[in-house]
Amino acid sequence: MDKFVSVIIPVLNNIEGLCQTLSALDKQTYPSQLYEVIVVDNGSSQDLKSAIAQFDRARLSYEECPGSYIARNQGISIAKGEILAFTDSDCIPEPDWLANGVKCLSSVDNCGLVAGKINFFYQNPQRPTTVELYDRATFLNQKKYIEQYRYGATANMFTWKKVVEEVGYFNGELKSGGDKEWGQRVSRHGYILLYSSDTCIAHPARSSWQEISQKIARTRMGGYEVDRLSSQSKLLFYGRKLLTIIWRLKPPTKSALEKLKECDRSLTVIQKIKLLGAILAIHYQGAWVEIEMYFKNLKYIF
Structure with missing residues (x-):
């Protein structure tokens, strides 16, 4: 050592x-x-x-x-x-x-x-x-x-x-x-x-909620930039992002169940219901961030 x-x-x-x-x-x-x-x-x-x-x-x-x-x-x-x-x-x-x-x-x-x-x-x-x-x-x-x-x-x-x-x-x-x-x-x-x-x-x-909202916005914007910088084709990048946005609009059933399984087993039913509501709310907040970024930057394809 x-x-x-x-x-x-x-x-x-x-x-x-x-x-x-x-x-x-x-x-x-x-x-x-x-x-x-x-x-x-x-x-x-x-x-x-x-x-x-x-x-x-x-x-x-x-x-x-x-x-x-x-x-x-x-x-x-x-x-x-x-x-x-x-x-x-x-x-x-x-x-x-x-x-x-x-x-x-x-x-x-x-x-x-x-x-x-x-x-x-x-x-x-x-x-x-x-x-x-x-x-x-x-x-x-x-x-x-x-x-x-x-x-x-x-x-x-x-x-x-x-x-x-x-x-x-x-x-x-x-x-x-x-x-x-x-x-x-x-x-x-x-x-x-x-x-x-x-x-x-x-x-x-x-x-x-403010802290987690800032985290979600920051990670989604960061992920967007990582994908953009690594893509060799603007057209391909925006096409894939559009498909990703469409996919994110569906309810996050699978990921929600996975998150519930990963939580403490000691959680009460009320806590699990509140957590499920948070998962849904934050999921769609993240989707909205991606939609805003997509249309804000779409002009760069032309």
Whole structure:
């Protein structure tokens, strides 16, 4: 376990969450002389410098251009480690997070990235909101991301710096979906992608409709841009998007049942009904975002 690791955290304000993350990183079982923590300020109005000063292992960098992926690229550009570990300013790594992530990344030859497990937690564990239940059932399923979509979310991801140097940095133009685009690029280069169930971080579930609405809009717009940039034909892209939009207009029966199965078995009937209503409402909100983007950008085909 002699690999030096650079932990990269983009942040926009959120001092309280960042301090929790940095505190957890100070308690890692990985040798303290073998890792650094790079916090990239992406335009915060809060005084991050004073907050970070209390953590000896953390250093602050800056990226003025808005976007978490271009901020991560700034962190990569100054990283000293041969291993890069990514997390977010609202995540709390387990004490053995670094040790297990490095071990998994080093366990097989030609490993391109490791996606670690993300455990959600609620503001009130005894009374999770409907939105919190939806967030947990819908997002950041790293095992599914690796096996079905060939990427890992940057809330909990490890890679080699040499992999980044070969396949390229994150696409800084993307505001969402950059981890998916980058992970799939790694996969196309022939690298192995692994899921690690014991490389864990805790992540707060979104608790309000505003938060989940912003998340849905951001992910749909990000997915739209990833597909657009990867398509070689504008006509083919818009044709496929139209079919996707039509398909999304049908009730999400199958995915709704899958989400209900993935939820806690202790949910009451009322909670399940509320969750089902949230699934339907958010599904059609996402479809509306795609419809708006489609017709807004349709002019670029001509």
